[in-house]
Amino acid sequence: MKVSTTLRKLGFILNILLAYNNARLIRVPIAQIIDKKERVQYKRNKNKVVFACPAKKTDIIYTEVKGPNDNNFIRVDDVLKIKEGKITDGGERISVVDNDGLVRCEILSSEHKEALNKIYDLKTTQLGHILNNTWCAKESEYILKLLNK
Numbered sequence: 001m002k003v004s005t006t007l008r009k010l011g012f013i014l015n016i017l018l019a020y021n022n023a024r025l026i027r028v029p030i031a032q033i034i035d036k037k038e039r040v041q042y043k044r045n046k047n048k049v050v051f052a053c054p055a056k057k058t059d060i061i062y063t064e065v066k067g068p069n070d071n072n073f074i075r076v077d078d079v080l081k082i083k084e085g086k087i088t089d090g091g092e093r094i095s096v097v098d099n100d101g102l103v104r105c106e107i108l109s110s111e112h113k114e115a116l117n118k119i120y121d122l123k124t125t126q127l128g129h130i131l132n133n134t135w136c137a138k139e140s141e142y143i144l145k146l147l148n149k
Helices: 003-009 029-036 133-146
Strands: 016-022 025-029 049-055 058-067 072-078 102-108
Touching: 016 029, 016 102, 025 029, 049 102, 072 133, 102 133
Parallel strands: none
Antiparallel strands: 016 025, 016 049, 058 072, 058 102
């Protein structure tokens, strides 16, 4: 029996979230990684992976990207908002707005949604909110405390 089948039967439906330097993200079923054959060379994506982390369906993802005027823009989205694909796929951006790349990416528990409501589930036409902006100062302070533990 495959390891992924055993994990599913036990209720572990995990994904590996991959974030690339160009701020593209992809959610890969863990079965794709676990069930690969050893010593086989697989096709690789040309983008550089800068973050990889297991994520549950209920988790949220914090992303920080470099935007216009050298500002860092922050946002929080549901992990399920990220397209599921193969490990060799290039991923997609959460926002359609151009940016200069990913600065930081973290998986958070869904219990933080309420405290991050001003930067949570933004439209795809929004890059995010500027880190340390007075409008979302409470959220910026909360996220910085959370991530710098």
